[in-house]
Amino acid sequence: MEANQELAGKVVVVTGAGRGIGKQIAIGAGLRGAKVALVEVIEENLEATTKEIAAMGINIKGYLTDLSKESDVVNNFAKIEKDFGQIDCLVNNAMIHDSQDLISTSLEVWNRSLAVTLTGSFLTIRASLPGMIKRKKGCIINIGTVNAKTMIGSDAYSVAKAGLHALTRTVAVRYGPDGVRCTTVVPGTIATDAWQERVDRNPQIFEKLKSWYPLGRVGTPIDVTEAVLFLLSDKAQWISGSEFVVDGGLLAGLAPMYKMVEGSD
Numbered sequence: 001m002e003a004n005q006e007l008a009g010k011v012v013v014v015t016g017a018g019r020g021i022g023k024q025i026a027i028g029a030g031l032r033g034a035k036v037a038l039v040e041v042i043e044e045n046l047e048a049t050t051k052e053i054a055a056m057g058i059n060i061k062g063y064l065t066d067l068s069k070e071s072d073v074v075n076n077f078a079k080i081e082k083d084f085g086q087i088d089c090l091v092n093n094a095m096i097h098d099s100q101d102l103i104s105t106s107l108e109v110w111n112r113s114l115a116v117t118l119t120g121s122f123l124t125i126r127a128s129l130p131g132m133i134k135r136k137k138g139c140i141i142n143i144g145t146v147n148a149k150t151m152i153g154s155d156a157y158s159v160a161k162a163g164l165h166a167l168t169r170t171v172a173v174r175y176g177p178d179g180v181r182c183t184t185v186v187p188g189t190i191a192t193d194a195w196q197e198r199v200d201r202n203p204q205i206f207e208k209l210k211s212w213y214p215l216g217r218v219g220t221p222i223d224v225t226e227a228v229l230f231l232l233s234d235k236a237q238w239i240s241g242s243e244f245v246v247d248g249g250l251l252a253g254l255a256p257m258y259k260m261v262e263g264s265d
């Protein structure tokens with residue numbers, strides 16, 4: 001990843017950054033000069049990742065937080081502000097994923113999905129906004145999904161994410177006059193550990209999914225991070241409320257279908 005210093009001096013909070021896309025965003029922001037607060041519920045991953053990123057010379061601190069617990073979020077975000085002085089940017093990346101269909105989904109799984117992915121983001125945004133409003137500047141990025149735009153299964157997860165997409169618009173419009181920008185980044189399939197269960201079931205899954213992607217492959221955490229870093233930077237200072245689709249062309253059409261329709265398959 002190219003490492004200019006366009007985020008120098010900014011404090012960037014990344015949730016769910018113990019692994020996967022969140023970890024890559026934390027590294028990317030740190031390499032561009034940001035101070036990074038890493039928020040994660042799995043202690044082992046939090047410690048290992050914080051240590052690994054600190055060894056790269058990045059100013060980083062880890063905060064063990066269960067985003068579904070209001071007191072955890074309130075206390076840890078207050079700690080982050082105390083440790084770093086302020087929160088300039090927030091990236092809501094944490095989620096839990098469940099691939100069950102609606103009939104098989106227990107109320108517990110449904111509630112947990114909403115609690116972490118949607119309510120957790122509401123809590124982090126609510127905790128970050130007052131400081132941003134006071135300084136008349138702030139940037140919030142919610143990591144959404146193509147599942148929130150079109151039905152691709154994982155029912156509870158997709159509904160929670162669709163709520164998050166709506167939350168972006170609410171924040172952007174209500175707090176835009178206070179200098180706060182809020183956007184959604186909308187990834188397609190990204191090969192991360194979150195897919196492990198599905199890879200175990202179907203080891204060829206990424207290969208098989210390729211035919212849906214006009215650009216011929218699934219994505220990587222770096223593909224998503226590059227978009228996030230642009231949106232975090234002041235280059236994006238007139239961008240708010242919008243959705244940035246990072247999906248190799250997936251949502252642009254029905255790739256395997258059009259050839260069948262025109263007889264070129």
Ligand SMILES: NC(=O)c1ccc[n+]([C@@H]2O[C@H](COP(=O)([O-])OP(=O)(O)OC[C@H]3O[C@@H](n4cnc5c(N)ncnc54)[C@H](O)[C@@H]3O)[C@@H](O)[C@H]2O)c1
Pocket residue numbers: 015016017018019020021022039040041042045065066067068092093094095096116120143144145146186187188189190191192193194195
């Ligand atoms: N991987 C994909 O194909 C894909 C596609 C579209 C969107 N996304 C989105 O990208 C983001 C990152 O996905 P990923 O593939 O890296 O997933 P991941 O499972 O590797 O990362 C999610 C992180 O959130 C953490 N987390 C879960 N519950 C938490 C809680 N209660 N409190 C704090 N942290 C918690 C997890 O421990 C994990 O580290 C997610 O928002 C996901 O919805 C991913």
